[in-house]
Amino acid sequence: MDEFSLYVLDIVNNSTRAGARNIRIFLREEGDDLYFTVEDDGCGMSEEQLARLRDPFFTTRKTRKVGLGVPFLVMLAEMTGGWVKIASKQAAGEGEDHGTKLEAKFGLHHVDFLPLGDLCGTVTTLIQGAPDTDFLYLHTRGEKQVRLDTKELRQVLGDLSLAEPEVLAWIRENLAEQYEQMNQV
Amino acid sequence: MKSIEELMAIKAKMQDKMSVRKAEGETRIVVGMATCGIAAGARPVLNAFVEDIAAEGLTDRVTVTQTGCIGICQYEPVVEVFEKDGQKTTYVKMTAEKAKEVVEKHIKGGKPVVEYTIGAAKL
Ligand SMILES: Nc1ncnc2c1ncn2[C@@H]1O[C@H](COP(=O)(O)OP(=O)(O)O)[C@@H](O)[C@H]1O
Numbered sequence: 001m002d003e004f005s006l007y008v009l010d011i012v013n014n015s016t017r018a019g020a021r022n023i024r025i026f027l028r029e030e031g032d033d034l035y036f037t038v039e040d041d042g043c044g045m046s047e048e049q050l051a052r053l054r055d056p057f058f059t060t061r062k063t064r065k066v067g068l069g070v071p072f073l074v075m076l077a078e079m080t081g082g083w084v085k086i087a088s089k090q091a092a093g094e095g096e097d098h099g100t101k102l103e104a105k106f107g108l109h110h111v112d113f114l115p116l117g118d119l120c121g122t123v124t125t126l127i128q129g130a131p132d133t134d135f136l137y138l139h140t141r142g143e144k145q146v147r148l149d150t151k152e153l154r155q156v157l158g159d160l161s162l163a164e165p166e167v168l169a170w171i172r173e174n175l176a177e178q179y180e181q182m183n184q185v
Numbered sequence: 186m187k188s189i190e191e192l193m194a195i196k197a198k199m200q201d202k203m204s205v206r207k208a209e210g211e212t213r214i215v216v217g218m219a220t221c222g223i224a225a226g227a228r229p230v231l232n233a234f235v236e237d238i239a240a241e242g243l244t245d246r247v248t249v250t251q252t253g254c255i256g257i258c259q260y261e262p263v264v265e266v267f268e269k270d271g272q273k274t275t276y277v278k279m280t281a282e283k284a285k286e287v288v289e290k291h292i293k294g295g296k297p298v299v300e301y302t303i304g305a306a307k308l
């Protein structure tokens with residue numbers, strides 16, 4: 001994968017596939033470091049699943065014998081002087097909380113790091129793929145930030161789906177304009 | 186800035202259209218978005234379908250959705266088109282340009298673009 005934004009798309013897809021209703025995505029730039037955090041309230045993983053997650057031959061999918069998403073992320077993080085930490089909890093009983101939190105650090109200016117890429121495209125693709133899930137997306141760089149909360153959009157849209165092409169186009173442009181402001185010096 | 190007012194306007198405009206939705210039965214375009222698909226370029230393919238179907242005014246009879254791994258990683262990006270009569274066409278090694286052609290010739294014109302299908306790729 002040649003853009004960091006594609007890693008974000010792939011990792012957050014694990015959360016939607018785990019049945020999450022709420023997903024929070026944080027990107028935080030601090031000097032030479034980029035922190036990436038994903039929190040979901042999906043089904044979570046057992047201790048055993050969690051222990052094997054970095055192994056590319058572990059996957060619960062049926063169509064293919066290798067799971068590559070997390071190992072790819074770990075590789076990129078470690079290559080750029082960072083790390084990946086994952087904590088997860090499966091629901092023990094009815095009403096118990098469950099979910100997964102993935103935190104990663106990357107060397108933003110390391111030679112092996114990638115361009116951030118089309119983050120707006122990643123967020124719209126995530127929403128298109130799971131329009132009933134709520135996403136909070138927050139990217140901060142110093143004082144500046146890009147933020148999107150689908151809960152707020154839903155208050156305006158009522159029962160109109162976030163996957164409507166007109167709505168997706170609005171989201172994409174809104175994010176692009178926020179990024180333009182963030183990138184102004 | 187794309188304002189909340191503009192989003193409200195979209196909502197108001199869509200309200201009337203919603204009632205006539207999906208009357209004709211649906212064609213479904215399904216894009217594989219697992220790691221292998223994403224790495225091979227599925228994101229721009231998906232977005233090309235979403236935007237083109239909307240631009241051609243086909244949203245009332247065509248839906249675009251994402252799925253996980255279809256199981257033929259070496260052919261990614263993979264796109265499946267399901268027609269209302271149950272017919273399925275599998276497109277392989279897709280690009281945004283090919284997606285536009287599929288919308289034009291297959292979705293609008295009714296004729297699958299044979300050279301982009303898995304059958305052609307295997308020859
Ligand atoms: N957020 C998550 N919630 C629950 N399970 C997860 C999550 N992320 C990863 N997993 C589990 O770890 C496995 C491996 O993930 P990954 O490396 O991305 O490969 P793949 O998604 O192709 O299976 C998944 O199949 C899933 O069982």
Ligand SMILES: [Mg+2]
Pocket residue numbers: 010011013014068069070220
């Ligand atoms: Mg994955």
